[in-house]
Amino acid sequence: MQIAVIGVGYVGLVTAAGLAESGNLVIGYDIDVEKLKKLQRGEPPIYEPGLDRLLERGLREGRLRFAEDLEEAILPAELIFLALPTPAQAEGEADLSFIFSAAEAIVQILARISDGLPVPKIVVTKSTVPVGTARRLQSYFEDRLPGRLKVASNPEFLREGYAVEDFLKPDRVIIGTPDPSVGDILRRLYLPYTRQGNPIYIMDWESAELTKYAANAFLAMRISFMNEIARLCEHVGADIDKVRLGMGADTRIGRRYLFAGIGYGGSCFPKDTRALLATARQHGLTLSLVEATIAINEEQRRFFWEKIWTYFEGQLQGKTFAIWGVAFKPDTDDIREAPALYIIQWLLIHGASIRAFDPIALPSLQRAHPDWPLYYARDPYDAAAEAHALLILTEWAEFRQPEWMRLLKKMCLPVIFDGRNLYELDQMRSLTVDYFSIGRPSVCTYSERLASKAT
Secondary structure (H helix, E strand, C coil), X not given: CEEXXXXXXXXXXXXXXXXXXXXXXXXXXXXXXXXXXXHHCCCCCCCCCCHHHHHHHHXXXXXXXXXXXXXXXXXXXXXXXXXCCCCECCCCCECCHHHHHHHHHHHHHHHCCCCCCCCCEEEEECXXXXXXXXXXXXXXXXXXXXXXXXXXXXXXXCCCCCHHHHHHCCCCEEXXXXXXXXXXXXXXXXXXXXXXXXXXXXXXHHHHHHHHHHHHXXXXXXXXXXXXXXXXXXXXXXXXHHXXXXXXXXXXXXXXXXXXXXCCCCCCHXXXXXXXXXXXXXCCCCCHHHHHHHHHHHHHHHHHHXXXXXXXXXXXXXXXXXXXXXXXXXXXXXXXXXXXXXXXXXXXXXXXXXXXXXXXXXXXXXXXXXXXXXXXCCCHHHHHCCCCEEEECCCCHHHCCXXXXXXXXXXXXXXXXXXXXXXXXXXXXXXXCEEEXXXXXXXXXXXXXXXXXHC
């Protein structure tokens, strides 16, 4: 099929490269000309495992290219995917201005052309959009170009760090359309990706749009629930890791998204939960579970911060803190809503110095906060030099098995605050450290040794 993808950011680029992989002819368009030039050279603007190879193969074999002219992209296209930003506004509602600006541009181009085009073209919303957006778009097109454009909803379910895998082997494909012929075209488009039997669900517009929000809100709720239980664990002497294993063995619950930590971040969960609340408010409803999910997530950062504040008795001025991980999750350079940003900001406000390391995301941090006086470390051990404490804020694989003697010798004090529960407690008890994690007993072999020497 001939396909245009408007917006080649995170979702759009993965979509364009993924669709080209199965033999479709795909043209990507974006208003960022410099980004398009880089993409045409095979240089992805984001870090996502496997995306560089997919991009290179699509370009090399002529199935994927990028155009600076929107008309060049959409005129030959049977399908036009909209993969544009829908940022949160002040009250949490999604900003659809990019979507409708693109819709207007499509109308203006097609209004000049009457012959030689596939009619109707199908416009597919890939962006996460509020319930009712596809219906609004269809009305918009019908008012301006009757019968020339049909709208479908096709929400993405891409996990950062696994987006290529998720696109090529999706758990499910959701297609929202009232038109059986549109549903059949999109079903055929996705058949190569579902050969293992994963389902393609065709439903109405509103159900497809709400499915995306409901799925993200539910996953966010699981994280917040476990974080709340982790707080209780610390008060009653339980271990959240053991609780997690016991819960996850129940097939009704499952093992995924049960890890306690310092809260979720990224471009999806924070934005989508707030947008879902905004939709409910517009209909006079309250979503109490979603409200609690958001509140618990915000409290969890403070919960972790209070561990640091309490240990140092509020005396952070002049202290040096090593930060391991600034991305909101491993295998991405995305720092949007990352818990690390809040912790770093609070440390700076209280006069601390920070030595930060992340395998991928430091350039993103530098671009986002060029005014922050941080030391950007070369490696984890460089970050730890003369640190009064190490804070682990992202669970990168390379942090899981450090050279402990080398690390602790680098530090001014052997104190670790682990926001991701990377290490076994028995292992930490074998070291001379003060170790604080989430929902598990503290290890204070360093403080205990100091106390014993004092007596």
